[in-house]
Amino acid sequence: MKISIYFFLLIFFILPHKIISANEIEIISDNVEILDNGKTIKSINTKAIIEKEGLEIRGKQSLYNKDNQEVIFKKNVLFFDKIKNIIIETEEALFNKKKNILNTRGKTKIILEDNYKIISNNVFYDRNLQKIYSNDETTINDQEGNIYNIQKKIILDIKNEIVSSKNINIIDIDNNIYLFENAKVNLASKEILGKEIRIDFEDGYFGNKKNDPILKGRSALSNKNQTKIYKTVFSTCNTENKSCPGWSIETEEFTHDKINKVFNYKNSWLKVFDKEIFYFPFFSHPDPTVKRKSGFLVPYYGNSNNFGSWINIPYFKTLGKDKDMTFNPRFYADDKFILQSEYRQSYKNSNLISDFSYNNDGKNSNTHLFANLSGKIDQSTKVNFSYQSVSNDNYLKIHDLSKSSALIKDESLLTTQLNFSKKIDNSTNLTADFISYEDLSKTNNDRFQYIFPYFTFTKNIELDDFSDGTYQFKSSGFQKNYDTNKYETLLINDFLFNSKNFVNNFGIVSNYDLLLKNFNSYTENSSSYKNKEDYEIFGSFLMNTELPMKRIRKSGNDFLKPILNFRYSPNNTKNISNKDFRLSYANIFSLNRIGSNEIVEGGKSISLGFEYLKQDNNNNNFFEFKIANSLRDKKNSNLPIKSNLSEKRSDIVGKASYIPNKFLSLDYSFSYDNNFKSSNYDALSLNADLNLFSTSFNFLSEDDQISDNEILTNTSELQISDEKSIKFNITKNLKDDFTEFYDLIYQYETDCLKISLDYNKKFYSDGNLKPEKNLFFSIKFIPFAEFRQEAGFEK
Secondary structure, three states: OOEEHHHHHHHOOOOOOOOOOHHHOEEEEOEEEEEHHHOEEEEEEEEEEEHHHOEEEEEEEEEEEOOOOEEEEEEEEEEEEOOOOEEEEEEEEEEEOOOOEEEEEEEEEEEEOOOEEEEEEOOEEEOOOOEEEEOOOEEEEEOOOOEEEEOOOEEEEOOOOEEEEEEEEEEOOOOOEEEEEEEEEEOOOOEEEEEEEEEEOOOOOOOOOOOOOEEEEEEEEEOOOEEEEEEEEEEOOOOOOOOOOOEEEEEEEEEEEOOOOEEEEEEEEEEEOOEEEEEEEEEEEEOOOOOOOOEEOOOEEEEEOOOEEEEEOOEEEEOOOOEEEEEOOEEEOOOOEEEEEEEEEEOOOEEEEEEEEEEEOOOOEEEEEEEEEEEEEEOOEEEEEEEEEEOOOOHHHHOOHHHHOOOOOOOOEEEEEEEEEEEEEOOEEEEEEEEEEEEOOOOHHHHEEEEEEEEEEEEEEOOHHHOOEEEEEEEEEEEEEEOOOEEEEEEEEEEEEEEOOEEOOOOOEEEEEEEEEEEEEEEEOOOOOOOOEEEEEEEEEEEEEEOOEEEEEOOEEEEEEEEEEEEEEOOOOOOOOOOOOOOOOOOOOOOOOOOOOOOOOOEEEEEEEEEEEEEOOOOOEEEEEEEEEEEEOOOOOOOOOOOOOOOOEOOEEEEEEEEEEOOEEEEEEEEEOOOOOOEEEEEEEEEEEOOOEEEEEEEEEEEOOOOEEEEEEEEEEEEOOOOEEEEEEEEEEOOOOEEEEEEEEEEEEOOOEEEEEEEEEEOOOEOOEOOEEEEEEEEEEOOOEEEEEEEEEEO
16 A cells, blocks of 8 residues: 555654654555654655656665665665656665765666667766766767767766767767767767777778778867868778888878768878878768769879870769760870760660770771660560770770770671570560670671561470470571671571470489471572572481499499480481581580571481499599590591591590699590691690699680681699789780790789789781780779779880
């Protein structure tokens, strides 16, 4: 039963020691005990109310001293200041009515006007001065997600919402940490004034999680609009176990413009390994929250044997949320120039990118225009349009413009095309291409080729009668005009059935393919087809049979798989004897191994082969060998003769790999003639990775009617340390004893700095181009800018 203190006032009214001012503190409790002749009131489950002050205090236990007007509360203490809208939670508190001060002991939680949550220990709350004090560590969280951590003494001015302390750590919503000494923080306006500031940015704040970006300054003033720091040092480098950062910027005045989202530096030195190398009167860059910002990009330099030295000065311009452009002029030392621009725009369902330029070489004006528009009409329909044109055949090559535009992938062949793809349903697809080619190496009209259109329609059909496999209908064709007066029109319909695998009691796995092909063509002066009109039907049957076997050993597993492949077609093969076709292990067992969409391989043949695989105890492939050969009942002179597929026995093809350990691997693909007297194709690849040194050799030898080459390439890298490396690349034609090019690269790379020195030599002569030697130096300050300089020398 709740008992009011007024009841006890009536009982003890006649006592000489009156409970003075007790009428100002109303105590409501389950159990009240009067002690010391009424001077002390002890209660349990107490609620103390001072209505005049708008206060309410609750606690498990309380002890009220009438003389000094102090109330001590213990266990689950709640302090409600309704006037100031403050709630305080703690385990023990003392409230002095005369001084109007609350003193908490132990961990204390304060809710201030529902705007701030404060966690501290041993707090003093002076209601007259409207200030909160603590000598212990205090944390303040605001509604925006910022965290203010005060290491030592704190003074919080509640009225003005100002925090004062000798040490304040602030963690913003991006997890960046700001450390101040002798600082004042206005929680309402977010203004900060402090000395000896240190900002520990989140490691990935500038785009590289390996960075440890830090900014230090002597003094700082920050508000909602900007942060200004004086005598600043800034770097993104991780300095763990290092005497100095890879690079840093020392600036007299640093300003973070929060409205325009820009970092500004005034009177700054760029230091590399603590050495001043460049002075900036003014320098700025967007802050990391900005993805696109207008401004100059890093210029780069070069040298051409054809036009001498040049400089590119790119400028990036935002034109709105959905479009921007890069203006990239190039100026040569002899007053020649190229004005190049790349324009980009995003639409609701598509994206446009275009690259165009204008050049005056002193005699003629040259231009180029490349554009690509890709997107979708709806969720199942995609379109892509590309346009390419150039006014001078050698313009792209001479100026090496492919390095300054991602759209220029081929400097000799221009392609304009429209691609359309439609997913009609889960089993039906349609694609169509309208293409125009211009070969800049040819003359007059022979340089043009038009394909209007090239289409493919596929339909997967489920039939109950063919439940043991899949059935597909495919229709494709094109209409082509090339070499001025040559025309080809083709329509091909394929009906293909692929069976599922069948396994008998002996473990033999079999499957088969059935193909019915309808070929229709109309041609004039064709280089590939003789007849003006041709309508034919072809059929083909392919049976695959293999017996996979496994041997389990203590040291690993062995796998052996003999393969038998039988194919039959009742039709005669169209004459493709001169087709550049190479038989390999990758295609010898496939249905369309001759790589022709128009015809099928006629006659009867059997392909035999086997595969052997050796694994260690960890199921890692240790050694693998595959070999195959095709046999036919009689010669077929219409099939490609360059791989002996037309003979009764084809070339013997195969591949092998050897991986003895994690440091070394060897791969070999081969093709020998049918009597093993000579090799017409060898591709050997050796890769070695010895931790600090790695190398890769690739040898290609072709000695047949398709080509006659012996090419050796090597890529090697020596890791001098965790940060330093040397790389070497070379390609050499052994048949002609001719080195095509080589690169020698020295590279120094850390989490924030990348320096490379690249010596490159190219041995070629193509039209107006000459062999070149280049010395290329680049330095990149991660994640900001890259400075490059290139020197070229004539051979």
